[in-house]
Amino acid sequence: MRKLSERQQAILDYISSFLDDNDYPPTIRDIQHELGISSTSVVDYNLKVLEERLCIRRNRNISRGIEIVGRNASRGATVEIQVIGSIAAGQPIPFPGQLEGSEQAEVIELSRELAPDGGANLFGLRVRGHSMVDALIGDGDIVILKRQETCENGETVAVWLEAEEETTLKKFYLEGDQVRLQPQNVTMDPIYSPADNVRVQGKLVSVVRSVN
Amino acid sequence: MRKLSERQQAILDYISSFLDDNDYPPTIRDIQHELGISSTSVVDYNLKVLEERLCIRRNRNISRGIEIVGRNASRGATVEIQVIGSIAAGQPIPFPGQLEGSEQAEVIELSRELAPDGGANLFGLRVRGHSMVDALIGDGDIVILKRQETCENGETVAVWLEAEEETTLKKFYLEGDQVRLQPQNVTMDPIYSPADNVRVQGKLVSVVRSVN
DNA sequence: GTATAATGCGAACATGTGTTCGTGTCAATC
DNA sequence: GATTGACACGAACACATGTTCGCATTATAC
Structure with missing residues (x-):
């Protein structure tokens, strides 16, 4: 499995830090604006990649349905x-x-x-x-x-x-x-x-x- | 401060257990369906009460913007x-x-x-x-x-x-x-x-x- | 060059989700 | 009986948010 692209890593990091600050995950548009991405579809595309690589789990059709794999568990270490x-x-x-x-x-x-x-x-x-x-x-x-x-x-x-x-x-x-x-x-x-x-x-x- | 009504307590419990199962908070409709409430406005009403009593914090206009006060802190027991x-x-x-x-x-x-x-x-x-x-x-x-x-x-x-x-x-x-x-x-x-x-x-x- | 895959773009679209409003019920109070 | 406040209802509304599609761009391989 290849390494994550820079953007994918940035997205992952942002989701993680967002979860540190809030009790709910970010939306696609939150991610988009934070990283200065011009389209939601780009975020969606990269989220799909992250999902395939099992870095995250997504609940389709659910707002903020992003979970970082392993985080729930490691929430408390x-x-x-x-x-x-x-x-x-x-x-x-x-x-x-x-x-x-x-x-x-x-x-x-x-x-x-x-x-x-x-x-x-x-x-x-x-x-x-x-x-x-x-x-x-x-x-x-x-x-x-x-x-x-x-x-x-x-x-x-x-x-x-x-x-x-x-x-x-x-x-x-x-x-x-x-x-x-x-x-x-x-x-x-x-x-x-x-x-x-x-x-x-x-x-x-x-x-x-x-x-x- | 008066005690929470039965329904309010149930809502609070449900949010809490939902958060145990997922990494994101429930929607108003999640709560509605789980508790067999006929209208979202009832849930909203009770959430407002819970918010006034500082049991939860709500982020208006944000999907799933419900946080249970103190949960973040006690997250690590x-x-x-x-x-x-x-x-x-x-x-x-x-x-x-x-x-x-x-x-x-x-x-x-x-x-x-x-x-x-x-x-x-x-x-x-x-x-x-x-x-x-x-x-x-x-x-x-x-x-x-x-x-x-x-x-x-x-x-x-x-x-x-x-x-x-x-x-x-x-x-x-x-x-x-x-x-x-x-x-x-x-x-x-x-x-x-x-x-x-x-x-x-x-x-x-x-x-x-x-x-x- | 041409093909192909990975990545990015923008705009519409469909649906998820919070909000609001008018109304109804019930018990307590006067 | 009228009033009031807590609580509940259902439906419509507005906006938040995920999804999709056609089309660039770039790099790599053939």
Whole structure:
């Protein structure tokens, strides 16, 4: 894909700065006048190009129906993440969709830098108990997990141990037909478990702790 | 000021939710149809009321020229916090203003819930080394501190130990003329130090960890 | 040169969208 | 019962705004 022309870049910049100043997008004529373009059709033409290149999205036949792709999301450079329950050693991990309407999930905002893929498939769990201190995670912390059922070696994941009926948060290493679950704390010994006893529930993405 | 009528409240709610879904405000007719109102003039009437009560701002003669007052500001329910340096056992804590222009500080967004006083006097430090594992804080974590030189008993604070020339992060208890610095990890022993050897640098507010 | 694609122009056109006006309903007040 | 104010209605109006079309201009390739 070729680079944007100077004019197209200018249009994009102007839309962006206009959105900074107002809560609504500019019209084609706003853009036209700002950039000293003689015709609305020129703006329209360039907007079409920008749209094809996925820089913007347009809602046809709608005034000011210009959206900058990614801006809505990045509006706050943050992502809202639902804290859908708690995580403790002795109980399985609840999953998104598991709590229905009845209770309102707590929501925390996570800086986009901390949220891969714009927060897709992320959810939060409040840690209960001290079973994860070996991962430097304490009671009351919120862990942000990415929903996935497989993982790479070396990733820190939340797993459910079938036989033990236990949730734990450890580094995952598949070694032959068994899994080594390594605590973050190097002074602690790893757990070994048959691969089919280990259910990966999600990958640890982030930890947030609020002190008092 | 009297309460908003049911319809006015509904309109306000709808505008707000519309803005959540789109990057542009609704038209009068959008509102009309959504709320099953039979005439645009009714919407206009109610918008005028909302405007008088300063719930919204309107740009006359401009399509979709509705802005919700305060929304722009609260757009970030987050606070930007500068990460102004790093914190390690063997070196003093840098302070806001200490780095000047020369280097661009990293900035992280912190959910307002996690930031007391709207983030006033808060700054971030990246943790280097493993000297704070007893506080469940690992290498690479970012600690958010609130600048203060005094503290209450039981608060977790960053202190500089004059004699030892060492920074540490512990719970603070003033006992007579000496200070007990208690690690978070209850299995570890506290440090005792003369009160005048302990410089409180800031109070621990939050810890953020991003895993890879 | 000629062809072609990208870009720009200006003017009409069609529709989206805010505004206004005359009127109607209903409850509270006198 | 008459008056008043809050709220609602529907239709017409005026302007704001996106769209389209025929026609230049320019650069690049053949």
